[in-house]
Amino acid sequence: MSPTAAGWIVLALPLFGALALGLGFRLWRGPVAGIIGTATIGGSFLFSVLALIGLQGKDEQHRQIASSLWDYAKVGGVDVRMEILVDPLSVTMLLVVTGVSTLIHLYSMAYMRGDEGYSRFFAYLNFFVFSMLLLVLAGNFVLLIVGWAFVGAASYMLVSFWYRRTTATSAGIKAFVINVVGDIGLVLGAILLLSKTGTVDFLDTFAVAKETFGEGGTASTGSLTAGLLLIMVGAFAKSAQLPLHTWLPDAMEGPTPVSSLIHAATMVTAGVYLIARLHPLFQLSETAMAVGACIGLATLLVAGTIGLTQTDLKRVIAYSTMSQIGYMIMGVSAGAYVAGMFHLATHAFFKALLFMAAGSLIAAMAGEQSLDKMGGFRRAMPFTFAAFVIGGLALAGIPPFSGFFSKDEILAVLAEEGGWHWILVVGGYVGAFLTAVYTWRMIFRAFWGPPVPEAKELEEGHLHHADVHRNPGTGEIEDTDVGFPGPEHHIAERALPMRIAMGGLAVLAVLGGLLGIPKVLTPLEHFLEPTFADVAHPAHPGTGLILGGMAVGTLLGLAGIYVAYLIWARPLERGEPATAISAGWQQRFAPIHKLFVNKWWFDELIDLLIVRPTRAIGRLSHDAFERLVVGGALMGGATGATRGASALVRRAQSGFLRSYAAVVLSGLVVVLVVVLVAS
Amino acid sequence: MNEALFFFAGPIAVLTALGVVVLRNPFYAVLSLVVHLLSLSLLFLLLYAPFLAVIQVMVYVGAVMVLYVFVNAYVGGADDAGGGPGRPLRWLAGLISIGVAATFGIALLGSGLTAIDSDGAEVGADFGSPGQIGELLLTKFLLPFELASFLLLVAAVGAVVLARRRGGTLPGETRMIAALDLLAPTGTGSMREGIGAINPVPGAVNTKLPSGTRPDGGTASGGTASRDGGEDR
């Protein structure tokens, strides 16, 4: 099978699944919807593997294959085709997306079993996968933007999945609005590039980029930089980078599999993929690359510090996601493409795993997400605990887990580039330390210490169910009908599909490093070579640098875990309550804690700089312009004039035949007089 | 001779016309109009229009005026009440009619038509004879002639439709029932229904005035012009 044919089938299967589930949602009873959803995505994964095999069968120069079905639009010399681009980069992304999606669908089959919106959930999820695959496979800017926007819409639908929760719907709106800001940036950037290159096709754009924007080209480098910065606005919004990141923590209002799939493994990495996809353009603009790298660094540090102070389990992982994507953005922006994609893949594995484990833990707490109320789940949930530990070790970068190799490879490449990139390296290592601390803070608080009542109940063999269902954020009382979470909870220990999914991801999280052990085993780098062959000065860090970086990374990771252990695990084991421990530390670092726990006041800053002025302008235009000018003068004037004129004319329509006759005859007289005067 | 006849018939025509307008009793007004039309036909004769003069007498005086007298007798011939809401119209009417007459007069005098001050063209003895008019009607004015006949047909049918009794019966009248009438409610299609006296339309706005302000039914000579004056009679 040719890779492009496989690519089209990969696209078609989730679309078919979404349509079948969405249109026939009344037909599917029981777990049928979940089986359909999982099977279509599983099929997609199989065909992605076929695409990989097909691509391996070609020689290296011909591994970038574009295929178009029909003309989408052909206007003004621009030919937009329904076109996919199958090359090592997109196939790598395909494998990650479909693979992780299959496991998460499998997980959702059990996890969402009690929800009233079961079919709807899988329809949305399949639609999301279709959109994501469209984004990944797009062979030109237009399809990319279509997929990009579809992904945002799917994210909105899934964040607001429990649509009767006001917090969920407002979080969905926030996510959608911020994503649309990014979409606008992306569209404007694409148009700017189109106006200079005259084509929307990726391969054509790359081919003419050097002549157009290089030395002596027809367009200035400034316009390229402007276009790329606009595109990066889109990438940053989707990937939750500063300052467009505030939607991601709120998006945790969605069901946990959604957080796992969309807001950790796939959608939020679209920005990374986009920069890697457009690397021939970024290579030409030093400024854009530098901006991307700095934003990535800032995000990874800010998110890491916020993660230290959050008490909501899912939000801790969400900030961790932001931070890890910061690494990837920093990497791909600074030229470490292979390393960035490598980290993207491994992060998808272990972060999806962490979210799944968190979902299992939250289910055991009957929907409660606060770390303050958890503790001592080690014995009650051994499988979940194991998943957390594997995910946590991978995230903290402890060898030989996957995160260790990928993160250190990014930092090693940056170090090799030298110069001001050393700032990025140092920041990255600081971030690595923070990562280890907040990850293990979360794990220690949830699993160490004396068991909470829910854990004890579970140890006795009974899964805790809340008498009254509440919104974990606000404490509002909810029922369990459609639009709210279902009445039943499912934990990994008791649901085989969840165990299979988590087990698969755990294996990947452990062994993912095999994709790229520097100098020893580099299948990913070798596979991606055709895509990144045009990179001018690929940085290959020396053995000393690699080993040194690995040593520093390992030490920092272990140090972080040890610090977390000192602060949390030891006092917890001694029986100190978790809240007391945190209160003590909060007092010791009061100013910094205030900064971190308020998320660096980004929400407030955006509120102050954008929301409030916009609202003020809106209110002004409503009060002054709309009410006075439009409502008062224009509409009121028009209706008033019409009413007055009609009242005047109405009086003439008295209904008296004789007055009509009088008017007609008066008219005759007037006409006669006029004629006489004129003659 | 011509002058004598004209100054005999002309003033009579004007005076009787005034009589039609001024006389209160409709019967007298009709009689006045009869005299007016007779004098008018005399004027027609003076204008060499013998055929039309005869037609005028036959159609108007012979047929139309008889009809007027009949209807007048049938309706009751109540005196026309002056005044009412149209009282200012009386003054206005005078002004307008004077205006019309004045402007016409000025138009005639100042028209520059020299022939006005003459006896008109010399015409033969058969000018205006039935034969010549008949020839014109069947050649040059064939279409207007046919249209006029059609107009008369429509008017005749219309008059029959207006004056006949439909569906509804008057109080105390026995009703003749056609087969299809059984399907319709009583009075369907009658004018009484049309004015809302029976079979009120569902959902229609009730425009009846409160009973206190309603002019007493039947005579309808009240000064107040109630907008639904005829509704429940």
Add this chain to the structure above:
Amino acid sequence: MDIGWYLAVSAIVFAIGAAGVITRRNPLLVLLCLELMLGASSLALLAFAKMHGNLDGHVFALVVIVVAAAEVAVGLGIVVALYRNKVAVDVDELRELHG
């Protein structure tokens, strides 16, 4: 006899008829006044026919008489219908179409 005299009579009668249409309230009398106006116009037509020595005016006058007859038929039919349905025979009462 000058044509102008006939035209003068026609104009005066027309004006009187117009005044009558405006002032009378009995529809029967309104119709009578309309007959006056129509007769006046017939007279004018015939006068001009004589002036030009052309018979076309006679045909028009004939048509006017036809129109008058038709108008009488319909008008009187309406009057009879009004009377029969116990609606006031008064043009001022017939103002359902006022604005």
